[in-house]
Amino acid sequence: MEVYEFYNNKWGVLSNWLFGKSGLLKQSTYKQLTQRNHLILLRKGGNGRKALVEFDSMRSDIKKSVLELAGDPYTIGKKYTFLECIEKDEKAEKFFNEYLLENGQSLPENRKKEYTCNASLLNTISKIINQTLMRRRVLGGSQKKMWENIAEIVKNLDKNKWPHSLPENYRRLRERLKVYQTHGYQILIHKNYCHTHSQKLTENSKLWLLAKWSNQVQRTVCISQLHQEYNLYALSEGLKTVEEKTIYNFIYDEEIMPLWYGHKFGELKYKEKYNYQQKTKLPTLRDSLWYSDGTKLNFFYLTEEGKMETISVYEVMDAYSEVLLGYHISKEENYQAQYSAYRMAIQFSGHKPYQIGFDNQGGHKKLETENFLNKIAHLSIKTEPYNGKSKTIENAFYRLQNQHLARYWFFTGQNIQAKKEISKANMEFILANKSNLPSLTEIKEIYKKIREEWNLSPHPFSGKSRLQTYLDSENEKAPKIEMWDMVNFFWVERKQPVKWSSFGFSFKEKKVTYDYFVYREDGMPDLDFHEKAVNQSFFVKYDPEDMSMIYLYQKDPQGQLRFVREAVLKTEIHRGKQEQEQFEAEWIKKVKKENKNKRIQRRNEMDEILKSFNMDAESYGLIKPNLKGLENSKIGRKSKKVMHEDVGSWQKKESLQTVEDIRELY
Incomplete structure (x- = not known):
């Protein structure tokens, strides 16, 4: 208290207030009054003490002024002292x-x-x-x-x-x-506290109220309705009617609410309100945990038929950095969307994640059946259904929609539970400009740009961009992806084998024929492999998104696939000289030369074998035919003056024969 102080059972006024802040007295006047005992000191000042003037003994005019400025000490003091x-x-x-x-x-x-x-x-x-x-x-x-x-x-x-x-x-x-x-x-403690209002309700009445309030078919929408219906029920049963507050206190009792909450608002609402929620820490390393999920891509677009449509997107995200790793846009969340999104994520990351979290919707069951998810991650764990709070990716989707997608005029709005007006679509404007909606191709380009913006935006905790946060991290338990991993993860195996022919290796996929051949490191056809492969059957693994190369396999006696060679799309050249480029002409010459050399090599090898056993044509006094197109005559062979018919002439003559000619001949 700045003015009064209780001292020696009396109220005193602070001296420095009288001639200071109050402005009632000058300091010289104050000294004169104290010397003449018009103001009696209760306590002298000094050594940290403040001088006090006895309130009750003050001159009446001074006391009146003090009361007007500071109030009655007996009134004020009581409260403060209390x-x-x-x-x-x-x-x-x-x-x-x-x-x-x-x-x-x-x-x-x-x-x-x-x-x-x-x-x-x-x-x-x-x-x-x-x-x-x-x-x-x-x-x-x-x-x-x-x-x-x-x-x-x-x-x-x-x-x-x-x-x-x-x-x-x-x-x-x-x-x-x-x-x-x-x-x-x-x-x-009030003697009726917490149980007064329920004393008028019998145990059977309480059960009736619970049943009526929880009825999911003939619903009771408010306590007032429940109150009216209960009183009618009470009268019919000979019970006492009650006040509305009595029913309210019973229904909303903390012990009673969990009984009816799920029936009234749904089990998911009960779960959200009453289930224990774990407090978890997010990963501290990249590729420690990937989440994947599908959602609506919140844009309207115009189809070729002029209809206004929406589309879905499936995303794979790194939980540590919030980097969007891979995605696929499609009409619905299916196996192909999930497969493609994970493929892009693996290619983007270059590492195998330690754990992936996914729901059990869409095509995930097929991914699990094919053991795909267990191949690409050390652990693949289903997230708890209907528990969006446990998945970082759902919160990321919300922010992506709110911060990036919502900026576009053709934004569909967030989900139906969104409360902010800015989170909803401006349907008046959209419908007025329906003809100006982007196409699906344009939507895909816009979303690609938005994903890049998201990845380059600051991470909420690191301060660096999400992408830089991801790149700066290393995870020893996320091994680097090798080529064989990509084959194992994403390549498809044809169920039926394919036979190698003189033309090479051909099969159809989605009504398109693909021709393959095996080439050496210098780019020339591997004729050694080709000779051995003709008429052999091979199993094939291929990348559905890149058919430029395939892997050939054969099964061992135990039925296990054994890798043989890789084959690539067969080199295609122009047949006509007019369209041939120089490298094509050179290619043709090189291949022809290798084909000729291979023919000569194989003929000579077999001739040597026959000769070693005296089984060659000369051993029987006969002449070996020349390699047509390669040889005119054989060095060292004895010539005989006989009429030789060229095989080419014979084939030509044969091709011109009619049915009658053949009958005459035979």
Whole structure:
């Protein structure tokens, strides 16, 4: 208190206030008055003490001015002195914290504070009354005046600091203190608290109310309706009617609510409100955990038929950095969308994730059946269904939509639960500009750009871009992807083998014929392999998104695939000289030369074998034919003057024969 202070059982006024802040006296006047005893000092100043002038002995004109400026010390002082005397009752606090009601429940927190405050204030009143000096200082006067002053002080206490519920009437307050002093803390708890309103409800009535409130077919929409229907039921059953508050207190009792909450609002709402939710930490390394999920790509587009449509997108995201790794846009979330998104993610990352989290929707069952998910990750775990809070990717989708997609005028809006108007579509504007909606191709380009913006935007925790956050991290348990991994993860195996022919290797996929051949490192056909492969059957693995190369396999006796060679699309050249380029002409010459050399090599090898056993043509006195197109005559062979018919002439003659010619010949 800046003006008054209680000293030696008397109220005093601070001297420096009288000739300082108040402006009532000059310091010289103050000194004269104290010297003449017109102002009597209760306490001299010095050594840190402040001088005090006795309030009651002041000259009447000065006292009047002090009262006008600072108020009556006897009124003001009572409240402040009372507050100084209040001490929190720790025993009362413990009692009410541990107290259990008849129904086994604890007191609500606000009641605990209220009853502890009541006990503390009653203790203070008792202390002041029992101490004569304190009573005179704070209360003064007769017994009635004393209790009136106490009631006035208690009434005007700040309820935010002292949330009590003591009576304002001084007589009732006095009675409350007597009862409290006799019976202790127990008496401060309202005898009907927490169970009064339900006393009028029988056990059968409570069950009826629960059933009626939880009825999912003939629904009860509010407590007022339930109140009316219950009273009709009560009259028909000979029971007492009740007030609406009675039913409200029963239905919304903390112990009763979990019984009906799921039936009233759905089990997912019950789960969200009452199930225990784990507190988890996000990964601290890239590729530690990938999430994948499908959602609506929140854009309208115009089809070729002029219809306004939407489309879906399937995304794979790194949980640590929030980088969007791979995606696929399609009409629905299916096997192909998931397969393509994971493929892009693996190619983008270059590493195998330690764990992937996915729901069990769309084509995931097919991915699991083919063991695809277990191939690309050390662990593949289904996320708990209908539990969006557990998946970082759903929160990321929300922010992607809110921060990036919502900027475009053809934005469809977020899901139906979105409350902000900015999160909803402006359908008036969209429908007015339907003809100007982008095409699906344009939507795909826009979304590609948005994904890049997202990955280059600051990460919410690292401060760096999401992409840089991802690239700066290393994970020893996320191995680098090799070529064989890509084959194992993403290449498809044809169920039926294909036979190698003189033309090479050919098969159809989705009504398109693909021709392959095996080439050497120098780019020339591998004729050694070709000779051995003709008429052999091979199993094939290929990449559906890149048919330029395939792997050839054969099965061992145990039925296991054994890798043989890789083959690539067969080199195609122009047949006509007019369209041939120089490298094509050179290619033709090289291949022809290798074909000739291979023919000569194979003929000579076999000739040597025959000759070693005297089984060649010359051993029988006959002549070997020349390699047509390669040889005119053989060196060292004896020529005989006989008519030789060229095989080419014979073939030509044969091709011109008619049916009648053949009949005449034979």
